[in-house]
Amino acid sequence: MTDIDRIERVSGEDQSDDPVLVAAIREVRDGNTDAFETVMARSERRIASLAWRILGDADEVRDAVQETFLRVYRFIHRYDDSRSALPWLFRITVNVCRDLERGRRKRAERFIELEQNHQAPPENQPDAVAHRNEEIELLTRAIDELPRKERLAIILRDIEGLPTEEVARILGSRPATVRVQVSSARSKIRSFLSDRRRGVES
Amino acid sequence: MRCSKYRTLIYLQESGDATPRQQLKLERHLHTCDGCRDLASSLEPLPLHEVRSELPLENRELEQIRRSVMTGISPAQAGRGSMLRFALITASTLVVLTGAMFIALHQPGEGPGVSEARVTDAPFVESATVSGDRGRRESVTPQNPAAELESAERTDESAPHIQVPAEQEKEAEALLATGAWQPEQEAIDPAPELETKATAVRIELQTSNPNVRIIWIASGRDEASSEPPESTTNT
Numbered sequence: 001m002t003d004i005d006r007i008e009r010v011s012g013e014d015q016s017d018d019p020v021l022v023a024a025i026r027e028v029r030d031g032n033t034d035a036f037e038t039v040m041a042r043s044e045r046r047i048a049s050l051a052w053r054i055l056g057d058a059d060e061v062r063d064a065v066q067e068t069f070l071r072v073y074r075f076i077h078r079y080d081d082s083r084s085a086l087p088w089l090f091r092i093t094v095n096v097c098r099d100l101e102r103g104r105r106k107r108a109e110r111f112i113e114l115e116q117n118h119q120a121p122p123e124n125q126p127d128a129v130a131h132r133n134e135e136i137e138l139l140t141r142a143i144d145e146l147p148r149k150e151r152l153a154i155i156l157r158d159i160e161g162l163p164t165e166e167v168a169r170i171l172g173s174r175p176a177t178v179r180v181q182v183s184s185a186r187s188k189i190r191s192f193l194s195d196r197r198r199g200v201e202s
Numbered sequence: 203m204r205c206s207k208y209r210t211l212i213y214l215q216e217s218g219d220a221t222p223r224q225q226l227k228l229e230r231h232l233h234t235c236d237g238c239r240d241l242a243s244s245l246e247p248l249p250l251h252e253v254r255s256e257l258p259l260e261n262r263e264l265e266q267i268r269r270s271v272m273t274g275i276s277p278a279q280a281g282r283g284s285m286l287r288f289a290l291i292t293a294s295t296l297v298v299l300t301g302a303m304f305i306a307l308h309q310p311g312e313g314p315g316v317s318e319a320r321v322t323d324a325p326f327v328e329s330a331t332v333s334g335d336r337g338r339r340e341s342v343t344p345q346n347p348a349a350e351l352e353s354a355e356r357t358d359e360s361a362p363h364i365q366v367p368a369e370q371e372k373e374a375e376a377l378l379a380t381g382a383w384q385p386e387q388e389a390i391d392p393a394p395e396l397e398t399k400a401t402a403v404r405i406e407l408q409t410s411n412p413n414v415r416i417i418w419i420a421s422g423r424d425e426a427s428s429e430p431p432e433s434t435t436n437t
Contacts, residue, residue, distance in 0.1 A: 033272075033275060036271070045264070048257055048264065052257060052258050058259065065259070065264070065267050066267050066271060069271045070275070139250060143250070154250070157247075159250045163218070179213055183244060186245065186246070186248055187244045190244065190248070
């Protein structure tokens, strides 16, 4: 039985710090290449989600996830045991997305696409569910409209739930800067939502 | 305490770094100050965690990515890569070495050790050495002056200072004119046990020291030759 199996049995699936992921990374670092499959399985959804929030293009997300894992494997010896694994993976993801984003500006296209594809919720949907979906879509669009730096900061801080210091480390900036960016992003999102609601009411 | 200090506390609270005492102070202040209350409410986290559930990739796509990554990092793949690298390095090394040997063989030696060496392919052992301005020519076939003459005529123009002694030249011309010697019949009489034409090569290396000359005589293709290669150093 490997370390991963032992931890998985003890800890179960839902772990905020995910010791299974950390153990799998350690095993890969010690030469067990097969354990990398566990690393991917434990983190792929979070990485894909982050890449999706940043890039907004499904094809690019696919490339980003693949490239992220290849980089993770290449630099796995640099992983610091004393830190959480997920922020380290996010840092690599953000860098990969930055590389992919360079020279490509598809967000505007996607936004237009969303606008065109926007449909009213089906009538048979319960009101609460319909309202919730509408809120999520509004939030998504509000985030998409943010400037790039603020968008990254709010995604990592509020969506991924990382502490400000960790976000600052990932983005290579100071915590104070991240605080300002997050605060600005929040107020912009709030005003976007209130504008939309006001528009719907009127 | 001024509002600027309370704003610092607001940021501390937002990042979770405020102590309980600071939080209590801030709460009291927010009851009385509209500006700070607005700031604090603008910093409240948004319910964005639900946005994370959105994912553009299906499970089978994620599996596909996993498979392709595992293929990319498998040791067999890495081995194939290193084999390719090894083959490329070997091939490039061979090309470089061949080029270096070609240049070394086709360039006149101007190094301090050897001035020049030339090998001729006369019917018999024949060689000529040119060394700087001390041109000289040696023949080990004194029985055949015509061959010497022919060889001298074939000598490269880059060695103008090679001269055949006038007496030998005249003697050879006379022999040719009278028909006493016919070049076509001047084949070397090989030793009975030889199957191939004897082609001996004599190489002379003139070193930078004018008094030192290295002479090397090789038997060429004549594997059956009974004479061993000779190596001489004249001082």
